[in-house]
Amino acid sequence: MKTINAFDPATLGTLPERRQALIRRREALLGPAYRLFYQDPVELVRGQGVWVWDAEGKRYLDAYNNVVSLGHCHPHVVQALQRQAATLNTHTRYLNEALLDYAERLLAMHHPSLDRLMFTCTGSEANDLALRLAQFHTGGSGVIVTDWAYHGVTASTAACSPSLGAPGAGPLRVYTVPAPSGGSEGVGAAFAAGIEQAILRMQAEGVRPAALLVDTLFTSDGVYGAPAGFLQAAVACARSVGMLVIADEVQPGFGRTGTHMWGYQRHGIAPDLVTMGKPMGNGHPLAGLCARQDLLDAFGRETRYFNTFGGNTVSAAVGMAVLDVLEGERLMENAHAQGAYFSQCLQALARRHAWIGEVRQFGLFLGVALVHDGDPARPAAAATTRVVNGMKDRGVLISACSRSANVLKIRPPLVLERAQVDVFIEALDDCLRGLSGS
Numbered sequence: 001m002k003t004i005n006a007f008d009p010a011t012l013g014t015l016p017e018r019r020q021a022l023i024r025r026r027e028a029l030l031g032p033a034y035r036l037f038y039q040d041p042v043e044l045v046r047g048q049g050v051w052v053w054d055a056e057g058k059r060y061l062d063a064y065n066n067v068v069s070l071g072h073c074h075p076h077v078v079q080a081l082q083r084q085a086a087t088l089n090t091h092t093r094y095l096n097e098a099l100l101d102y103a104e105r106l107l108a109m110h111h112p113s114l115d116r117l118m119f120t121c122t123g124s125e126a127n128d129l130a131l132r133l134a135q136f137h138t139g140g141s142g143v144i145v146t147d148w149a150y151h152g153v154t155a156s157t158a159a160c161s162p163s164l165g166a167p168g169a170g171p172l173r174v175y176t177v178p179a180p181s182g183g184s185e186g187v188g189a190a191f192a193a194g195i196e197q198a199i200l201r202m203q204a205e206g207v208r209p210a211a212l213l214v215d216t217l218f219t220s221d222g223v224y225g226a227p228a229g230f231l232q233a234a235v236a237c238a239r240s241v242g243m244l245v246i247a248d249e250v251q252p253g254f255g256r257t258g259t260h261m262w263g264y265q266r267h268g269i270a271p272d273l274v275t276m277g278k279p280m281g282n283g284h285p286l287a288g289l290c291a292r293q294d295l296l297d298a299f300g301r302e303t304r305y306f307n308t309f310g311g312n313t314v315s316a317a318v319g320m321a322v323l324d325v326l327e328g329e330r331l332m333e334n335a336h337a338q339g340a341y342f343s344q345c346l347q348a349l350a351r352r353h354a355w356i357g358e359v360r361q362f363g364l365f366l367g368v369a370l371v372h373d374g375d376p377a378r379p380a381a382a383a384t385t386r387v388v389n390g391m392k393d394r395g396v397l398i399s400a401c402s403r404s405a406n407v408l409k410i411r412p413p414l415v416l417e418r419a420q421v422d423v424f425i426e427a428l429d430d431c432l433r434g435l436s437g438s
């Protein structure tokens, strides 16, 4: 399986000696499933705000980090973590008021129908639990996902992640539908039609529907969020056969889209289950799931849930500190303002470089499709790889996504400033100029 923007071991001999030795050691200890970014992988040793430094002291603009959404090593979060770690760290089998305060604050940011919260350590675990709940509630096993989705690494979530190349393993029956690309008014109807067809396939095979699982910004498929509201038809279609709707907010959540705290809110839908992760702990492993009370009540009567580290005392302190910063520094508003400026600059570049086929921008989540001669039907995968690596050489970290491997995936920390957008644009302009011909 070819992974986008992955280091190619065949080129190992061309790298400096220290890097070669580290890569060999890593392979010997961790095995081959781990992939490194970039043709010449980066060894990061320090981070601050939107910047990271490698072992040789070179500074990079981190435009690919939606985990540390508040910036690397945000002092308010680091202090909260240090304070709690030095006081007590334990789990959810003891009473802990701070965890309840945090749950109350986070739930208040969601649709009122989502009034229960369960804690996990990773987005994969949150999605895995959501799938279990959907199976439990519907008695079904049929799950619909988009055809280049990524939802995690557990057996169930990997089976729901066609972009991993994983075979559909486990008790679920997974059906894929085309991603909602195009950005025009017809997107919602076309996406819902794909879902209808998947339901028909499911029914023809005697599989009972369980869940529609979507990343509400389709970030692995190529970053699709326009026009806002297009998910409504898909949700209606899924619900017509009793499926639960799971909104995976691991990527778009916590204000990244600039206009709403959650991607599902952009679409005016109320999912049955919402999963969260990555930026929830600004680098600390904190994730979770919001659900309707009736879904958790029935499940909880039949089974118990204990996750040793999910919802631990330190995580609760970190999660609360993240919300303090998100709100106190008005980072959603910043994502909106800087994202708009970013998009304007990219559109200006697109007028000069036919390589840029389309700019998709939702706050500070951006996808830039690179194509040959401005033709959207001719994705430029090789050029995309060169640009991702060229940006790295120029001190800017990004990656790529989509089935055609031609979409630059850009998601800087939400503390990004205008001058840093200019640094990015200058590097991209230079990279695109360096691509010969089309």
Ligand SMILES: Cc1ncc(COP(=O)(O)O)c(C=O)c1O
Residues within 6 Å of the ligand: 121, 122, 123, 124, 125, 127, 150, 151, 152, 153, 215, 248, 250, 251, 277, 278, 287
């Ligand atoms: C949309 C989406 N869902 C789920 C996950 C899995 O999260 P984690 O890596 O925390 O298990 C990811 C991770 O990249 C993701 O992008």
